[in-house]
Amino acid sequence: IQFRKPSVWSEYKFWVLGATAIVVLQAATIGGLLWQGSRPRRARAQLSESEERFHSMADKAPIMIWVTGFDKGCTYLNNVWLDFRGRTMEQELGSGWAEGIHAEDQARALEVYSTAFDARVSFSVEYRLRRHDGAYRWIVDQGTPRYDANGIFLGYVGCCVDLTERRQAEAELREGQERMELAAEAAHLGMWIWDVPANRTWVSAKCREMF
Numbered sequence: 001i002q003f004r005k006p007s008v009w010s011e012y013k014f015w016v017l018g019a020t021a022i023v024v025l026q027a028a029t030i031g032g033l034l035w036q037g038s039r040p041r042r043a044r045a046q047l048s049e050s051e052e053r054f055h056s057m058a059d060k061a062p063i064m065i066w067v068t069g070f071d072k073g074c075t076y077l078n079n080v081w082l083d084f085r086g087r088t089m090e091q092e093l094g095s096g097w098a099e100g101i102h103a104e105d106q107a108r109a110l111e112v113y114s115t116a117f118d119a120r121v122s123f124s125v126e127y128r129l130r131r132h133d134g135a136y137r138w139i140v141d142q143g144t145p146r147y148d149a150n151g152i153f154l155g156y157v158g159c160c161v162d163l164t165e166r167r168q169a170e171a172e173l174r175e176g177q178e179r180m181e182l183a184a185e186a187a188h189l190g191m192w193i194w195d196v197p198a199n200r201t202w203v204s205a206k207c208r209e210m211f
Contacts, residue, residue, distance in 0.1 A: 062080065063080060063159045063160065063161055064077070064078065064080045064081040064084060064139075064159060064160040064161075065077070065078040065080070065081065065157070065158070065159050065160075066078075066081060066097065066143075066157070066158055066159070066160070067146075067155065067156070067157050067158075068117075068155040068156045068157075069154070069155045070153055070154060070155050071155075072095075072113075072114065072117055072155075073093070073094040073095060074092060074093050074094060074095070074096070074097050075093065075155070076089075077089060077092050077093075077097065081097075081160070083132070084129075084131055084132065085097075085100055085129075085130070085131070085132060086131070086132025086133075087100075087132075098110060100129050100130040101127050101128070101129060101130075102127065102128035102129070102130070102136050104128075105127035105128050106127070108125070108127070109125050109127040109141070112125040113125065113141075113143070116143065117145075117156060120145045120153060121145070122142070122143065122144040122145070123142070123143055124140060124141070124142045125140070125141050126138060126139065126140050126141070126163065127139065127141065129160070137162050137163075137164045138162070138163045138164045138167050139160045139161060139162055139163060139164075140160065140161050140163050141158060141159075141160045142158055142159060142160075143156045143157065143158030144156065144157060144158065180204075181204050181205065181206075184204050184206055185204070185205065185206050188206065189204075189206060190203070190204055190206045190207030190208075190209075190210045190211075191203070191204040191206070191207055192204070192207050
């Protein structure tokens with residue numbers, strides 16, 4: 001057939017093949033990027049769901065619970081903590097929680113916390129914390145480092161328990177023992193106590209002197 005007009009395919013075959021290959025590669029790249037992009041979204045959704053479950057459980061716990069980020073600042077405190085302090089979450093986040101520590105205990109408590117944080121080890125420290133009514137209460141603060149599934153350090157999680165009544169009871173017990181020892185010494189008596197189940201014996205100074 002003479003003078004037949006060449007078709008697009010016969011005239012631009014290689015250009016068509018090249019363009020098709022580019023389109024296929026672009027489609028594959030876009031599909032891969034979308035799939036890769038969906039993985040972080042799913043991971044973020046799972047992380048958010050996990051955090052919500054943790055916050056829900058923490059808010060129902062009978063003790064004060066706190067969480068920090070990798071920069072040492074608090075990122076979450078449960079409702080028990082906020083009720084104890086009488087402050088909002090915004091006021092306590094970061095380093096705001098430390099404002100309630102008694103001035104005589106603050107430097108020591110923060111030093112223990114910072115040293116443990118830098119070493120990535122658990123810690124336990126006792127200090128006085130100001131309650132919502134202005135009274136200072138003795139608490140024991142315990143924290144431990146937390147990591148993600150890949151072993152990446154995320155910060156710390158910890159809890160605080162009010163020790164005031166226990167410390168008062170221990171002080172009263174020591175005071176009672178001291179009074180008893182003073183009375184025994186004044187009467188020149190030696191006193192002893194034998195705890196049979198535990199097989200422990202306590203004797204006064206005068207009793208030890210006699211024996």
